[in-house]
Amino acid sequence: MRSPRVSVETKFHIEFAWWEKQNKDIRVFMQELLCPESREALSASSPEQTVDVVDMETAEVSQVDPTWEAIRACCSQRPDYITADTPLLDSIFRTFLANGNKPLSVLELHHRLDKRPPEVILRMLTKGQVYMGIKPA
Amino acid sequence: MSFQRQRRTQTAEYWRDEFSMEKEDVERIYDWLVEEGEPRSTEEISQKAIEYRCQKEEMALSRQRGGQIYLPQDSYKVGQRVVFPALDYAIGEVLSIRVGNNPRYGAFEVIQVKLDGQEQPREFAAKFGPDHPLRRSVPSLEEGEGSLSPRQLNAEYGASVRERIAAALSKNDEFVCLGDHWFLQGLLPEVPPFQLNIAEAIIDERRQPVALAELYEKSSQVLDETGLTSTGKDSIRSYALAHALSQDPRFVEISSAGTSAWYLSNAVPEAVRHKPPRLVPVYMTRKGAWLNRELRDFAIEILDEADELPGTQPAALGSLESIQVVLTYPHRREGTLPLSKRALGLLAEKPPADRFMVTFIDQSSNEDMQGWMIPDQGYAWGLGEWYRRHELPIGSIIEVRRGDAPFTFLVTCEDRKRKSDWIREAKVVGGRLMFGMQRKAYTCRYDKHVLIDEGNVGELDSLWVDSSAPSADAAPSALRQAGANSVEDLFEYLTRLFPELAKLSGQGLVHAKALYSALNLTRRCGTVPVFAELTRRACFDPVGDGNWVYDESLRHVTYSTEEEMSRRPSSHRQDLIVDRVYPYGIANSEGKSS
Numbered sequence: 001m002r003s004p005r006v007s008v009e010t011k012f013h014i015e016f017a018w019w020e021k022q023n024k025d026i027r028v029f030m031q032e033l034l035c036p037e038s039r040e041a042l043s044a045s046s047p048e049q050t051v052d053v054v055d056m057e058t059a060e061v062s063q064v065d066p067t068w069e070a071i072r073a074c075c076s077q078r079p080d081y082i083t084a085d086t087p088l089l090d091s092i093f094r095t096f097l098a099n100g101n102k103p104l105s106v107l108e109l110h111h112r113l114d115k116r117p118p119e120v121i122l123r124m125l126t127k128g129q130v131y132m133g134i135k136p137a
Numbered sequence: 138m139s140f141q142r143q144r145r146t147q148t149a150e151y152w153r154d155e156f157s158m159e160k161e162d163v164e165r166i167y168d169w170l171v172e173e174g175e176p177r178s179t180e181e182i183s184q185k186a187i188e189y190r191c192q193k194e195e196m197a198l199s200r201q202r203g204g205q206i207y208l209p210q211d212s213y214k215v216g217q218r219v220v221f222p223a224l225d226y227a228i229g230e231v232l233s234i235r236v237g238n239n240p241r242y243g244a245f246e247v248i249q250v251k252l253d254g255q256e257q258p259r260e261f262a263a264k265f266g267p268d269h270p271l272r273r274s275v276p277s278l279e280e281g282e283g284s285l286s287p288r289q290l291n292a293e294y295g296a297s298v299r300e301r302i303a304a305a306l307s308k309n310d311e312f313v314c315l316g317d318h319w320f321l322q323g324l325l326p327e328v329p330p331f332q333l334n335i336a337e338a339i340i341d342e343r344r345q346p347v348a349l350a351e352l353y354e355k356s357s358q359v360l361d362e363t364g365l366t367s368t369g370k371d372s373i374r375s376y377a378l379a380h381a382l383s384q385d386p387r388f389v390e391i392s393s394a395g396t397s398a399w400y401l402s403n404a405v406p407e408a409v410r411h412k413p414p415r416l417v418p419v420y421m422t423r424k425g426a427w428l429n430r431e432l433r434d435f436a437i438e439i440l441d442e443a444d445e446l447p448g449t450q451p452a453a454l455g456s457l458e459s460i461q462v463v464l465t466y467p468h469r470r471e472g473t474l475p476l477s478k479r480a481l482g483l484l485a486e487k488p489p490a491d492r493f494m495v496t497f498i499d500q501s502s503n504e505d506m507q508g509w510m511i512p513d514q515g516y517a518w519g520l521g522e523w524y525r526r527h528e529l530p531i532g533s534i535i536e537v538r539r540g541d542a543p544f545t546f547l548v549t550c551e552d553r554k555r556k557s558d559w560i561r562e563a564k565v566v567g568g569r570l571m572f573g574m575q576r577k578a579y580t581c582r583y584d585k586h587v588l589i590d591e592g593n594v595g596e597l598d599s600l601w602v603d604s605s606a607p608s609a610d611a612a613p614s615a616l617r618q619a620g621a622n623s624v625e626d627l628f629e630y631l632t633r634l635f636p637e638l639a640k641l642s643g644q645g646l647v648h649a650k651a652l653y654s655a656l657n658l659t660r661r662c663g664t665v666p667v668f669a670e671l672t673r674r675a676c677f678d679p680v681g682d683g684n685w686v687y688d689e690s691l692r693h694v695t696y697s698t699e700e701e702m703s704r705r706p707s708s709h710r711q712d713l714i715v716d717r718v719y720p721y722g723i724a725n726s727e728g729k730s731s
Contacts, residue, residue: 050238051238051239052237052238052239052242052247052260052262053239054209054239054242054245054262054265054269056269056270057223057270057271058221058223058224058261058271059207059209059223059261059262059265059269059271060259060260060261060262061237061247061260061261061262062260069239069241073241
């Protein structure tokens with residue numbers, strides 16, 4: 001079956017199966033994004049433990065990695081989480097971590113990040129290798 | 138356990154924030170249009186969509202009697218039935234309860250629920266302390282009393298619903314839209330190419346836009362006569378004809394205000410279809426801008442259409458026999474004639490469309506010239522060749538007189554013996570606008586203060602700035618991207634332009650009208666923004682007869698009160714003229730609306 005044509009309206013997200021397939025641990029990447037306070041708070045917790053996160057629209061609960069939860073709830077709120085100097089693809093990855101990996105279109109990413117034109121973002125996400133597991137949802 | 142709740146469809150948040158066109162909504166609209174069999178307006182469709190959503194909620198409510206509405210702050214018991222409004226009123230049963238784990242939220246519970254029709258149980262927060270949108274979106278209210286009907290909901294919240302409907306349907310190939318009316322592509326009767334050819338011939342013969350109703354009636358008559366009659370309701374066949382016309386590049390819709398009229402694309406000049414950018418003001422005229430008395434009188438005399446304030450009413454039909462206009466560079470260059478709201482009193486008949494054809498008659502030769510009037514946009518088009526033939530300079534005074542036939546106007550520039558005079562000539566030197574004097578002779582009547590010879594038009598174009606240019610304080614990248622001249626502050630520009638004009642006078646005098654005319658060589662602007670700067674800036678002083686002088690040392694002083702603008706306390710001039718000032722567009726004690 002032919003995959004649907006991607007456009008600036010196609011939604012993307014972080015595909016966790018890609019991380020497994022690549023034999024990479026996303027948590028290692030997430031650790032680097034922790035702010036000092038969250039890093040300290042998490043040092044005491046067990047790496048296997050998960051936390052409950054409540055969806056802000058439906059109140060549905062999902063169990064997520066505490067590092068991710070800390071990024072979403074704390075570190076991503078800091079002004080230095082995404083700056084003008086953060087490379088575009090890193091910014092997109094960080095955006096998905098911050099929003100709980102809710103799929104976003106290139107247009108939506110463009111509006112949030114205001115870094116490059118939507119066509120450029122689309123080209124970077126679709127031409128060449130997959131970066132950080134960011135794929136069409 | 139009993140509960141009270143408000144229907145979600147009764148809340149502003151639902152229609153403003155939550156509502157989006159789902160596949161199901163589109164299908165409902167599709168079915169409805171099939172049933173109706175006629176095009177329907179976005180307003181009518183939004184009414185249907187709202188009715189549908191209200192019915193859907195009613196059905197869900199009737200199903201969920203006996204269940205508890207889910208709210209994250211409430212507590213639940215195993216085995217309890219729960220309704221989830223945020224999940225499209227899904228109903229489920231609580232299977233288990235556990236302690237929630239996230240220090241950020243404090244203590245809370247997690248209920249595991251098996252939703253009807255779903256295999257996998259899902260988890261939801263309970264006894265949840267922190268603020269959550271679901272707490273706010275489900276206030277309590279007994280159903281029934283005080284509820285708004287779908288019609289009332291449409292009146293109250295329909296605007297955002299209509300926007301979303303139009304956006305969704307316009308992306309769907311099964312729907313077609315004309316004006317504000319939607320129909321189904323599959324239900325459109327076929328319009329034979331022959332009918333379009335007939336339409337083309339009718340318009341071509343008429344040499345005027347033809348109303349859709351007439352075009353439909355006449356082309357259908359021809360089809361009937363040739364035995365090509367198609368069946369179906371007239372309203373649908375007329376809609377199909379309009380749709381076919383809109384898809385055929387030979388035709389263009391000319392009018393919009395309630396009446397659809399069609400014309401031939403290749404017969405409509407570009408300057409009629411779209412207002413030439415050169416006529417769009419870069420600096421806007423503001424109501425209440427202060428003008429001194431003399432400048433106010435000049436503004437009234439010139440009556441630049443760019444100075445008209447929003448809401449200005451056109452003069453009554455037939456209230457004027459003739460008007461005189463002073464030709465500025467933008468209009469001369471575009472071959473257009475300024476049409477102020479007052480000038481519309483020249484029209485004896487109600488305009489047939491937003492844009493309509495008129496006949497100008499050269500009074501000196503009796504020659505007809507085909508033109509267009511676009512009253513809403515403040516101009517008429519079609520005099521370019523006439524301007525050239527009569528060598529009309531900037532500042533020419535043109536008289537337009539109503540002709541005997543409808544939409545016919547006599548134009549004259551009052552030919553007289555060629556008379557030589559010293560006049561201003563514009564030139565571009567080193568990318569800057571400068572002026573010199575030279576002897577020139579014209580046969581037309583002109584306003585000597587507005588009169589300027591534009592010199593090399595190509596060079597002037599290199600300095601032209603229109604309203605689409607970025608402002609001078611825009612980001613450098615925007616300026617580079619625009620690749621054009623930027624719009625600098627009007628005052629800054631005037632302080633560069635004024636000294637250039639002042640060099641032409643031994644006493645450094647510049648007439649206010651000359652400044653306005655010179656500014657319009659490179660930027661479209663009404664008189665008021667220019668005259669308002671003269672009035673409020675201390676570096677400009679009036680010295681009589683419409684002349685002004687410039688004092689660089691006062692460049693940073695601005696008068697802010699009526700008294701200051703009138704008395705000009707910072708002035709160093711002995712010959713200063715003290716004049717009253719008036720707010721533009723506001724009636725004053727003299728009964729004049731300045």
